[in-house]
Amino acid sequence: MTRQELITEIKNKKSFLCVGLDPDIEKLPKHLLKEEDAIFAFNKAIIDATHKYCVCFKPNAAFYEAHGVKGYQSLVKTVAYIKTNYPKHFIIVDAKRGDIGNTSAMYARAFFKEMQADALTVAPYMGIDSVKPFLTYQNKWVVLLALTSNEGAFNFQTQRMVHLEHQKEVHLYEDVLKTSKQWGNDENMMYVIGATKAQWIEDVRKIVPNHFLLIPGVGAQGGSLAEVCKYGLTKDIGLLVNSSRQIIYASPNEDFAQAAATEAERMQQEMMEFF
Amino acid sequence: MTRQELITEIKNKKSFLCVGLDPDIEKLPKHLLKEEDAIFAFNKAIIDATHKYCVCFKPNAAFYEAHGVKGYQSLVKTVAYIKTNYPKHFIIVDAKRGDIGNTSAMYARAFFKEMQADALTVAPYMGIDSVKPFLTYQNKWVVLLALTSNEGAFNFQTQRMVHLEHQKEVHLYEDVLKTSKQWGNDENMMYVIGATKAQWIEDVRKIVPNHFLLIPGVGAQGGSLAEVCKYGLTKDIGLLVNSSRQIIYASPNEDFAQAAATEAERMQQEMMEFF
Numbered sequence: 311m312t313r314q315e316l317i318t319e320i321k322n323k324k325s326f327l328c329v330g331l332d333p334d335i336e337k338l339p340k341h342l343l344k345e346e347d348a349i350f351a352f353n354k355a356i357i358d359a360t361h362k363y364c365v366c367f368k369p370n371a372a373f374y375e376a377h378g379v380k381g382y383q384s385l386v387k388t389v390a391y392i393k394t395n396y397p398k399h400f401i402i403v404d405a406k407r408g409d410i411g412n413t414s415a416m417y418a419r420a421f422f423k424e425m426q427a428d429a430l431t432v433a434p435y436m437g438i439d440s441v442k443p444f445l446t447y448q449n450k451w452v453v454l455l456a457l458t459s460n461e462g463a464f465n466f467q468t469q470r471m472v473h474l475e476h477q478k479e480v481h482l483y484e485d486v487l488k489t490s491k492q493w494g495n496d497e498n499m500m501y502v503i504g505a506t507k508a509q510w511i512e513d514v515r516k517i518v519p520n521h522f523l524l525i526p527g528v529g530a531q532g533g534s535l536a537e538v539c540k541y542g543l544t545k546d547i548g549l550l551v552n553s554s555r556q557i558i559y560a561s562p563n564e565d566f567a568q569a570a571a572t573e574a575e576r577m578q579q580e581m582m583e584f585f
Numbered sequence: 586m587t588r589q590e591l592i593t594e595i596k597n598k599k600s601f602l603c604v605g606l607d608p609d610i611e612k613l614p615k616h617l618l619k620e621e622d623a624i625f626a627f628n629k630a631i632i633d634a635t636h637k638y639c640v641c642f643k644p645n646a647a648f649y650e651a652h653g654v655k656g657y658q659s660l661v662k663t664v665a666y667i668k669t670n671y672p673k674h675f676i677i678v679d680a681k682r683g684d685i686g687n688t689s690a691m692y693a694r695a696f697f698k699e700m701q702a703d704a705l706t707v708a709p710y711m712g713i714d715s716v717k718p719f720l721t722y723q724n725k726w727v728v729l730l731a732l733t734s735n736e737g738a739f740n741f742q743t744q745r746m747v748h749l750e751h752q753k754e755v756h757l758y759e760d761v762l763k764t765s766k767q768w769g770n771d772e773n774m775m776y777v778i779g780a781t782k783a784q785w786i787e788d789v790r791k792i793v794p795n796h797f798l799l800i801p802g803v804g805a806q807g808g809s810l811a812e813v814c815k816y817g818l819t820k821d822i823g824l825l826v827n828s829s830r831q832i833i834y835a836s837p838n839e840d841f842a843q844a845a846a847t848e849a850e851r852m853q854q855e856m857m858e859f860f
Binding site: 377 | 686
């Protein structure tokens with residue numbers, strides 16, 4: 311999907327909501343467990359119920375891999391289901407891959423060619439040749455980790471580094487932004503910036519004023535939509551705000567899909583005010 | 586597998602060789618392509634031929650995921666095959682995972698419980714809560730990326746950071762070592778240190794004198810075994826030296842397994858001299 315197609319969809323729907331598909335088998339409504347593929351049945355219902363209110367779905371690979379081959383199959387089916395039924399929705403597989411060049415090329419093939427996702431989350435630690443193979447696919451996107459929503463972000467990402475070129479101190483995540491934005495452009499790269507660190511987005515926007523940001527951490531993790539928008543919005547919106555648990559587990563009962571739709575609609579209504 | 590079991594096996598075999606299972610379908614001997622699962626058939630032959638000379642196998646997840654569900658199935662079968670037939674071999678799944686706590690817990694389940702690997706490579710960028718869930722499994726290991734063998738390691742890993750506690754400048758990879766070694770111990774954590782940066786191992790050993798190091802980059806990537814041993818050996822050996830392409834693609838013909846065995850034996854003979 312191109313940047314312009316994504317922006318058009320966001321403006322048409324007045325939504326920049328991404329629904330995170332993290333199906334934890336322990337939390338699925340009990341009546342689904344009798345299905346042959348409970349995870350896929352859950353996702354299908356969530357997707358059908360929420361697609362009107364969101365522009366993006368983000369399956370989190372770990373929740374599928376936890377169930378071995380059968381789980382991996384559920385992930386593949388989920389991406390294919392969205393692609394077939396809601397082709398205007400942007401699909402990010404949240405898998406946080408990244409390895410030496412020949413191996414990243416295999417991951418690119420796995421997610422962009424085999425699975426046909428639009429985008430993949432990628433970890434920056436291994437540098438340029440771990441990211442570049444993903445950028446060779448037309449209209450596919452790298453969503454690079456920069457400043458994540460979790461506590462561990464303070465271990466390394468927010469440490470100060472001495473930048474070799476100008477000898478100024480920058481945070482590691484700022485160095486990741488500055489360095490990596492030269493590897494691609496705002497038509498094939500986005501960045502993960504946690505909503506739990508919304509005030510930092512002001513600094514992020516100084517480095518990447520036009521790149522889309524994928525913002526996890528609104529909802530269960532405690533981030534605020536208003537704060538995120540205050541610092542992060544661009545003329546093209548420039549944000550995809552993800553919510554997983556707050557939407558998909560809005561009800562533990564048979565009405566889970568309707569409850570998810572209600573929650574997604576509530577978030578979309580909040581988002582409307584920023585257009 | 587415990588640290589002591591691994592050390593015993595290394596000393597018995599006079600080998601610290603890890604055979605990397607990176608089966609690129611483009612490079613497999615042509616006669617295998619008619620097999621129902623060519624990747625597994627290839628691996629099985631390589632494992633049977635080389636197990637005598639190595640103490641560890643390291644399947645690289647990307648090469649399996651590149652083939653979708655079928656490829657994932659080949660990975661699962663490969664790990665199970667080693668576990669069943671060569672239970673004294675240490676199995677590292679090289680998948681470079683790492684995410685927020687609840688998600689890393691799912692990856693831990695995927696690789697340690699479902700797949701029954703002994704160890705998983707993990708990326709450090711997301712910090713403590715991305716690593717800790719893996720350390721709750723008894724006798725399972727995190728192999729954390731520290732200083733990788735590729736060119737992109739110079740983007741961030743070797744940059745200088747100002748360490749907050751003592752205000753001294755350290756390289757990022759040193760900060761990763763210093764910080765992360767407090768999360769576990771030398772019985773459940775190892776570190777990836779590329780053979781292509783062998784002279785840096787002297788500095789690594791100042792920080793983690795007893796931890797095992799997984800050393801990729803000998804062979805196709807240009808690293809030298811003698812250099813690695815000079816700086817990295819401990820009284821317990823303390824190294825797992827990986828070779829993938831140089832062993833598994835030693836011959837492109839029907840004699841590929843025999844050629845792999847010959848190459849693995851040659852490396853084991855080189856290693857014998859360090860006991």
